[in-house]
Amino acid sequence: MARRDRSTGRNTIGDLSDPALISTLAGWLEGSGANALEITTPDGGGLKIVLAAGARAVRIAETVPEAPAVRPEGHAVRAPMAGLFRDRHPAAMETGPLAGAGRALEAGAIAGFVEVGPVLLPVIASKAGMVGEIHARAEGLIGYGDAVLTMEPSR
Template sequence: MSRVNFGDPAVIASLAAALEAAGVDGIEIEQDARKVRIVIERGILGAVPQVDASQHSSAATHAISVAAPTAGLFCSAHPASVAPPLELPREVVPGEMLGFIRVGPILLPVKASGTGILMRSLAGDGSLVGYGEPLFEIEPCP
């Protein structure tokens, strides 16, 4: 299978048209050291694709984003828990439980994806989140 050239404007236009036709708000694709993000913003003039193509290094010290494993309602703690909410900032390790996504009666865990300092929670308790939506930012430890 051949690799798709995400630097080609025709490919970007085709992807944006497919996203708009499907009613999808955006997509992010990573390939090697290149990231392409297409976001469809709907406004007065209709859907306007916004493209952000950036180079990044996996060794960079950018914040680690913890994303929603599926669409659902974000819960900052287990409903049966009496523990206080997470204090920010605080140190976290990979696999540490940060919250849950509720899909009907099912709770899916949201776990830290790396070691670092949990700096921000990006979703409010009980808010509706989409698949892959950033929920937390973790600053890597030096």
């Protein structure tokens, strides 16, 4: 597995083989009822955790990243990590989704959240635009890099 510059003291890809991390990820999988989770890194390194149905055993395999499916007419807003997709903040369930179809979003706006255990990660619109097709199901499991929604360019 690829390792980054040690001298910066930054965390490296190698940390993904940390047993504590893997067991935590496996715990989330179990809790969410899914059976696989894949973390892929831009440089081609990656980690796949497969949880056998009904069992606690975890198998780890290095994987080759698949090419992301970007549609030519728009751009995809992608999940920053695998987890549960939330289309609104869990403390504001009575409100509407943050990114309803047809809604204009500024660059940097939060279009939803990925819930990983108690942690919420923002799903961020990298460019301004109009919310087009929404791919992720609210409160459904989503993988790293999966398209949450497609943004159409602003007119």
